[in-house]
Amino acid sequence: MARVVVLDYGSGNLRSAERALQRVGATVEVTSDHRAALDADGLLVPGVGAYAACMAGLDAVKGGRIIGERLAGGRPVLGICVGMQILFERGIEHGVLTEGCGEWPGTVERLEAPIVPHMGWNTVKAPEGTKLFAGLDPDTRFYFVHSYAVRKWELEASEVIRPPLVTWATHGGDDFVAAVENGPLWATQFHPEKSGDAGAHLLENWLKSF
Template identity: 80%
Template sequence: MARVVVLDYGSGNLRSAERALRRVGADVTVTGDPHAALDCDGLVVPGVGAFAACMEGLRSVRGERIISRRLAGGRPVLGICVGMQILFQRGIEHGVETAGCGEWPGVVDRLEADIVPHMGWNTVRAPEGSMLFAGLDPDTRFYFVHSYAARRWDLEPNSTLPAPLVTWATHGDDFVAAVENGPLCATQFHPEKSGDAGAHLLRNWLKSV
């Protein structure tokens, strides 16, 4: 059974994520302990609310360093919602710019849509070869709650490494809905709130752990 830590840094649907991961067979611990977060088989980084507040909480538990060290060792990390957004280089909310973890270049900013926040069920466009979305129909819907997103993908191709697989969705304009980048995966939607579809995706992720 895969040992998964849901990182507790003061933000995120911790218990929802814990229940969803237990449902698909993971041995789950919710903790902010750096040693546990480094030693587990898979690390989940949730997040809700403001980019800046999430980064402040993440730094308080040395979360940036934990993520970086895990990825350097090829050990799986899954970011969810704002836990995905903080993996980018920076976020801009209400005119305030905040540095993110910088695992990917690019900026997270406000969606351009008639209705914000984007709240509810939406389809996504997963690329061929996706591990996260394997076995799911193209019309499968996932649950989103967000006002901000990465609306561009700025990482240049690297001939020595496999290209990241980027999944897109649309609300007003296109935005990044998920990324699969070696041991680092992330979703803008909430798999833990997406019913059977979310459980299927989490089960797929656990296969990589």
């Protein structure tokens, strides 16, 4: 049975993430303890609210260091919603720039759509070879609730390093990054823990990657 830590750094949605992981068979601990987070089979980084507030909370528990140390050892990490956004270099909200963890280049910015926030169920466009969305129908919908996203993927392809698999979604004609699979680092802009059976299947796929 996989042991997963949900990183507690003051963000919301911790218990729903815990319950969703338990539903698919994981043993789950919600904690900010450094050693527990490093030793777990998987680390889930949630996130709800403002980018700057999430980064402040993450810095307070040295969360960026925890993520970096796990990835250096090839240990799985899954970011969800703002927990995905903080993995990028920077976020801009209300004209304020906040530095992120910098695992990927790119900027989290406000969606350019007629209706913001983007709230509700949407399909995604997963790339060939995806493991995160394996076994799911292309018409499967996931639950989104956000006003900001990465609208441009900035990591250039390399002939040496296998490029990340990037999944896209569209809201109001505006394309944005909906998920990323990059070695041990996976992330979703949507909420699998609020996406019913589809979200449970996706979390099972993540557990199978350990």
